[in-house]
Amino acid sequence: MRISAFFPPVLLLSSLCYTCATKAQAQxxxxxxxxxxxxxxxxxxEPERATSLHQDRDGWDATMSAMAGRGMDIPDAQYKTVLDYLSKAFPGEAPKPLNINAAGAIDLETTFSLLRSQAALVIAYRDKHGKFKSLDDLKKIPGFDFSKLEDKKDRIAF
Ligand code: HEC
Structure with a gap:
């Protein structure tokens, strides 16, 4: 479909859609x-097409580039303003923390990208010594490579 043939009716529709505009304001x-x-x-x-997406800044950058490819023409400074807004207003889902005292092997492996053997060490230590209370407790597990958790430690709940 040629862009020039496509846009005039879209522009006309969106400018007529007053209720759409007020609805978008609220969202x-x-x-x-x-x-x-x-x-x-x-x-x-309709601007609320944006509200259907939740993604991180890179994702919004990609969406905005796609819109630029469809003819969106905005100055660089404004691009950044809008990108900042969309990234904050419709952020990606924050990854959920995982309770290290309740998690099973599969959860530990997938959430923290642990090897099976490493996840097994965590569970065996927990079975023997009871609940972990802090990250320091995790560092005490013999043979467990804590560095694997280092960059994901925000996701550990106790
Ligand atoms: C130059 C016109 C234009 C502008 C400006 C524009 N878009 Fe789009 N957008 C389109 C077209 C064309 C489509 C695809 C056709 C359709 O589904 O109506 C689309 C589709 C979308 C979709 C649906 C998913 C997809 O990729 O098809 C989203 C989300 C979206 N736009 C978000 C935005 C956001 C956010 C902005 C502002 C930064 C924006 N658009 C600005 C033209 C535009």
Missing amino acids: FPDLPGKDAALKVCGSCH
Whole structure:
């Protein structure tokens, strides 16, 4: 489909859709850059199309590049404002923490990318010594390579 044939009706529809605009206002959290985002992302389709996505900054950058490929034309400074807004307003799902005292082997392996043998060490130590109370307790497990958990320690709950 040629872009030139496609856009005029879309533009007309979105400018007529007053209730769409007010609905979008409500769904867009009040953060810096909101007005710019509503304006830019509402110029071809309903702006709340953005609210269907939750993704990290790289994801939003990719979406905005895709929109640029479809004809979105904004100055660099505004691109950054809108990107900042979308990344904050519709962030990716934060990974859920995993309770290290309740987790089974599979959860430990998948959440922390542990080898089976390493996950087994954690569970065996827990069975023997009771609940872990802190990260320091995890460092005491003989043969367990704590460095594997280092960059994921925010996800450990006790
Ligand atoms: C130049 C016109 C234009 C602008 C400006 C624009 N888009 Fe789009 N957008 C499109 C087109 C064309 C489609 C795909 C056709 C359709 O589904 O209607 C689309 C589709 C989407 C989709 C659906 C998923 C997909 O990839 O097909 C999302 C999400 C989206 N846009 C978000 C945004 C956001 C966020 C902004 C503001 C940063 C924005 N758009 C600005 C033209 C635009």
